[in-house]
Amino acid sequence: MSAAKKLIRKAVLPVAGLGTRFLPATKAIPKEMLTVVDKPVIQHVVDEARAAGIEHFIFVTGRNKGVIEDHFDTQFELERTLAQRGKTRELEALIRDLPSPGQASFTRQQAPMGLGHAVWCARNIVGEEPFALLLPDMLHHGKIPCLATMIDAYAEKRGNIVSVSAVPDDQTHQYGIVGVEDASAAVAPITKMVEKPPRGTAPSNLHITGRYILQPEIFELLGEQEQGAGGEIQLTDSMIRLMHDLKQPFHAVRFDGELYDCGSKIGFLMANFAYALERSDLGPQLKAEIKKLL
Numbered sequence: 001m002s003a004a005k006k007l008i009r010k011a012v013l014p015v016a017g018l019g020t021r022f023l024p025a026t027k028a029i030p031k032e033m034l035t036v037v038d039k040p041v042i043q044h045v046v047d048e049a050r051a052a053g054i055e056h057f058i059f060v061t062g063r064n065k066g067v068i069e070d071h072f073d074t075q076f077e078l079e080r081t082l083a084q085r086g087k088t089r090e091l092e093a094l095i096r097d098l099p100s101p102g103q104a105s106f107t108r109q110q111a112p113m114g115l116g117h118a119v120w121c122a123r124n125i126v127g128e129e130p131f132a133l134l135l136p137d138m139l140h141h142g143k144i145p146c147l148a149t150m151i152d153a154y155a156e157k158r159g160n161i162v163s164v165s166a167v168p169d170d171q172t173h174q175y176g177i178v179g180v181e182d183a184s185a186a187v188a189p190i191t192k193m194v195e196k197p198p199r200g201t202a203p204s205n206l207h208i209t210g211r212y213i214l215q216p217e218i219f220e221l222l223g224e225q226e227q228g229a230g231g232e233i234q235l236t237d238s239m240i241r242l243m244h245d246l247k248q249p250f251h252a253v254r255f256d257g258e259l260y261d262c263g264s265k266i267g268f269l270m271a272n273f274a275y276a277l278e279r280s281d282l283g284p285q286l287k288a289e290i291k292k293l294l
């Protein structure tokens with residue numbers, strides 16, 4: 001692990017959302033535990049963070065999310081049974097996915113007051129250091145983990161880093177949108193940010209993809225942030241104040257892999273196909289089966 005990667009040690013993963021778009025699947029199961037191939041969505045995101053050198057995972061959970069904590073804990077009986085049956089490969093995979101003791105923290109967002117409020121709930125565990133934030137709905141699928149590319153950019157630029165990618169103009173109102181100095185650059189200073197701009201008013205078509213590196217000053221701003229779009233405490237609104245009032249720099253890093261919004265049914269289904277198709281144990285057969293369906 002390069003020294004630069006250790007510039008960012010902690011990652012916040014907000015997992016308190018209700019998952020209403022996936023009912024009835026999410027009535028008793030958190031949406032983050034829905035599987036993409038054979039791993040819960042949240043495990044894919046933790047894998048991305050770990051591949052970028054993250055050492056401490058901070059989950060902001062809510063009521064009915066206890067199973068996420070169980071997923072990242074040892075399951076003694078299961079491990080013993082796998083060992084007794086000689087299922088070494090399965091056992092190794094289970095152990096590999098586990099955070100080491102003390103590497104995971106869980107705190108609860110007690111009311112659904114928005115993403116900004118969820119992030120603020122992690123302030124005491126993050127403390128006074130820059131941190132990564134990964135929104136688990138968004139799977140970033142590329143050769144290099146998205147967060148690793150961002151940490152490399154951070155080593156050079158410092159300040160705050162946001163991952164962006166282009167969306168069609170008719171979708172800009174669904175996301176946080178940034179304006180940049182040079183839209184073609186891989187890493188570009190951000191000049192403008194707006195959360196869910198009304199149709200036709202977006203400063204560009206570059207949307208925030210759900211990966212951030214933020215300075216700890218964001219927490220104080222979040223603590224006094226008023227409700228924004230949708231009546232929620234919006235993270236982007238505090239990021240705007242961090243940029244304009246506290247004069248902290250923000251850079252956009254372009255993500256050039258595939259993005260799957262697992263908060264939407266199509267995105268979730270596509271993630272399953274894409275991740276399965278590239279696996280040697282599943283891909284060829286799945287391809288043949290899909291051809292039969294079409």
Ligand code: G1P
Pocket residue numbers: 115135137138174175176177195207208209210235236
């Ligand atoms: C959140 C952020 C938004 C970002 C999006 C990515 O919105 O507020 O800036 O573009 O995630 O998925 P949400 O999806 O919670 O409405």
